[in-house]
Amino acid sequence: MIVCVAVVGQQNNPLYIQSFTEADDALKLHHIVHCSLDVVDERVNNPKKSGPMLNETFLGLLYPTENYKVYGFLTNTKVKFILVTTDLDVRDADVRNFFRKFHAAYVDAVSNPFHVPGKKITSKTFAERVSNIVKSFGMGSTG
Amino acid sequence: MGREVSESCVDNLLIEMVSSYCDRFYANKPELAARRIEAIGYQVGHQLSERYTMERPRFSDHLEAIKFICKDFWSEIFKKQIDNLKTNHRGTFVLQDNQFRWLMHMSIDPSSDGSGLSHDASGALVDNKAAQAASMRLYFPCGIIRGALTNLGIPCAVSADISNLPACSFVVRIKV
Numbered sequence: 001m002i003v004c005v006a007v008v009g010q011q012n013n014p015l016y017i018q019s020f021t022e023a024d025d026a027l028k029l030h031h032i033v034h035c036s037l038d039v040v041d042e043r044v045n046n047p048k049k050s051g052p053m054l055n056e057t058f059l060g061l062l063y064p065t066e067n068y069k070v071y072g073f074l075t076n077t078k079v080k081f082i083l084v085t086t087d088l089d090v091r092d093a094d095v096r097n098f099f100r101k102f103h104a105a106y107v108d109a110v111s112n113p114f115h116v117p118g119k120k121i122t123s124k125t126f127a128e129r130v131s132n133i134v135k136s137f138g139m140g141s142t143g
Numbered sequence: 144m145g146r147e148v149s150e151s152c153v154d155n156l157l158i159e160m161v162s163s164y165c166d167r168f169y170a171n172k173p174e175l176a177a178r179r180i181e182a183i184g185y186q187v188g189h190q191l192s193e194r195y196t197m198e199r200p201r202f203s204d205h206l207e208a209i210k211f212i213c214k215d216f217w218s219e220i221f222k223k224q225i226d227n228l229k230t231n232h233r234g235t236f237v238l239q240d241n242q243f244r245w246l247m248h249m250s251i252d253p254s255s256d257g258s259g260l261s262h263d264a265s266g267a268l269v270d271n272k273a274a275q276a277a278s279m280r281l282y283f284p285c286g287i288i289r290g291a292l293t294n295l296g297i298p299c300a301v302s303a304d305i306s307n308l309p310a311c312s313f314v315v316r317i318k319v
Contacts, residue, residue: 010296055200055201055202055203056200056201057199057200057201074201075193075196075197075201076192076196076199076201076202076295077192077193077196077294077295077296078296079193103197104197106193107193107194107197110190110193111190111193111194113186117186117189
């Protein structure tokens with residue numbers, strides 16, 4: 001199950017962050033997302049480690065914690081997408097697919113002429129679309 | 144699924160936008176009108192670059208990003224690539240389009256002005272006006288290029304050169 005997704009801008013400014021848990025752990029999840037930004041920076045600045053995936057937008061598993069797995073995605077425009085999940089065996093293909101849909105939703109949201117670049121995304125349509133993508137995560141290929 | 148826009152609609156919109164800003168909103172301040180039109184282009188370029196780079200790996204250097212602008216980005220907007228790319232390898236790039244679409248269907252109304260002048264003088268005046276009108280219309284594509292490159296992490300200044308119409312070159316100077 002996906003517990004948190006986030007979009008982080010060029011200057012590491014939060015553009016959109018949303019958790020999907022009943023419990024009151026939003027702060028903890030935000031902290032995990034915050035920590036993952038350092039990992040993203042590290043991956044980008046030391047491309048040797050990532051080997052053949054050089055410059056790919058999908059960054060893969062950023063780091064596992066006790067209860068969560070954190071995945072990252074970095075676009076050409078240096079916007080980061082972060083996914084925090086509780087599932088222990090997640091297929092890479094599913095995550096890639098998720099990020100592709102998430103990115104498409106983001107692109108549509110920022111193409112709105114009333115959206116100010118660099119500001120938080122407040123669009124309800126975007127929030128709805130993201131929650132649908134989150135709900136359908138992992139369903140397409142297993143079902 | 145790609146969505147398409149009629150070319151004549153875009154042409155009309157551009158003409159209307161330029162004339163509104165130059166003749167109505169900022170009739171006495173052409174520099175201000177130019178800045179506003181460039182800013183609109185900047186926003187458009189900013190958004191388009193996000194969309195058109197969706198399915199591709201990140202660029203490793205400036206040249207790669209400029210090549211993307213010349214090939215894929217230009218094809219998406221104008222259905223053709225940039226014809227010639229020159230660089231001095233020190234941060235200046237010249238992108239030349241031999242048949243720039245947004246200038247191809249341009250004409251200048253000859254009836255206004257120049258009626259009392261001699262033939263030569265009015266010819267020069269019309270030429271001058273044509274160049275002025277064309278340069279006003281180029282602030283928009285300049286803004287698009289600047290917006291796209293800035294969003295890709297390359298701050299730059301873009302200017303246009305129309306010494307031999309309808310060919311047109313865009314000069315990109317990358318800020319260090």
